[in-house]
Amino acid sequence: MAEEAAPPERRAGADWVAHAVLILGVVLFALPLWIVLMGSTHDAATIGRGETPLLPGSEAAANYAAAWSRGTTGVPVGRMLWNSTVMAFCIAAGKIAISILSAYAVVFFRFPGRRLAFWAIFLTLMLPVEVRIFPTFKVVSDLGLVNTFPGLIIPIVASATATLLFRQFFLTIPDEFVEAAKMDGAGPLRFFRDVVLPLSRTNIAALFVILFVYGWNQYLWPLLVATSDEVETVVIGMVKMIGSESNTDWSLVMTTCVLALLPPVAVVLLMQRWFVKGLTETEK
Incomplete structure (x- = not known):
């Protein structure tokens, strides 16, 4: 006998609990962002008194203009945002280019040591960045790439994770496609x-969003390499803005935090449809 459907009252109760949990999660996630957004519209004295503003203030235009043009450490936030955007974009594009070519070679070419090459790439997933940070810095320093964009980007542009994901996708491409291509010369x-590239568009888009945010949030490597104001990223800049409690302009710090959110949020929103398709689409 088929199992009886749950009564409407029980289903309504379950829906209410699910919605309550979701609303609680949204509040816990959004409340700190709202406080930062509102704090960026007040003066430094309001934040310095320990108040937690939940409504907009009157200093928004002045705070955002001051942060964009001069910051609190003498480095304009506009320049730091540009540096972070260049770094994140190049890291994402470079990781995708290297990974898709590596996965293509491993899957579609037959050469001695093919499986060994893949496992060598895969094993690098087990190595945290901290294990190789100092040897990598020594190489970058010897090559004279400290305080340069190549020094920021090149050492972290390879990605074993992206290579693995592209390999798994390429294995789903039917052999008939390969044979048909050979017959066509x-x-x-x-x-x-x-x-391969047309079939990989959604995967590339999804990975680009993930890798852009990954590059944007980089902290440890830029902290070592970017010691000059010319290549300072916004993540490092926000940390430098926070001095002692007595001389930190928290309104400008919160303003910088809001500005630092905008580029990655814009990338996610602009590529949201492709991002979802890349994560959920199974039929190519």
Whole structure:
């Protein structure tokens, strides 16, 4: 006998509990962001007194203009945002380019040590960044890349995770596609350009969003390499803005936090449809 459907009262109760949990989660996540947003519209004295403003103030225009043009450490937030955007974009694009080519070679080329090459890439997932941070810094320093964008980007541009994800996707491409391409006289580069890349668009978009946010949030490596104001990122700048409790302009710090949220949020919103498709689409 088929199981009887739950009575409407029970389903309504379950829905109410689920919605209550979701609302609580949204409040816990959004409340700190709201406090920071409101704090960026008040003067430093209001924040310095320990007040927690929940309504907008009258200093928004002045705070955002001051942060954008001069910051609190003498480095304009506008420049730091540009540096972070360049770093995050190049890291995301570089990781995708290297990973998709590596996965393509591992899956579609037959060469001695192919499986060994893949496992060598995969094993790097077990190594945290801290394990290789000092040898990497020594190499970058010897090459004269400290305080440069190449020094910020190149050492962290490889990604074993993205290579693994692209490999798993390429394994789902039917062998008939490969055979049809060979019958048409398509070489490896043409097959990659005309078949593999179009099928990988949603995966590339989803990975780009994830890797852009990853690059944007980088802290440890820029802290070591970017000691000059010319290449200082906004994450490092926000930490430098927080001095002792007596001389920290918390209104400008909160303003910088809000500005630092905008680029990654914009990327997520602009690519939201592709991001969701890349994570959920199974039929190519």
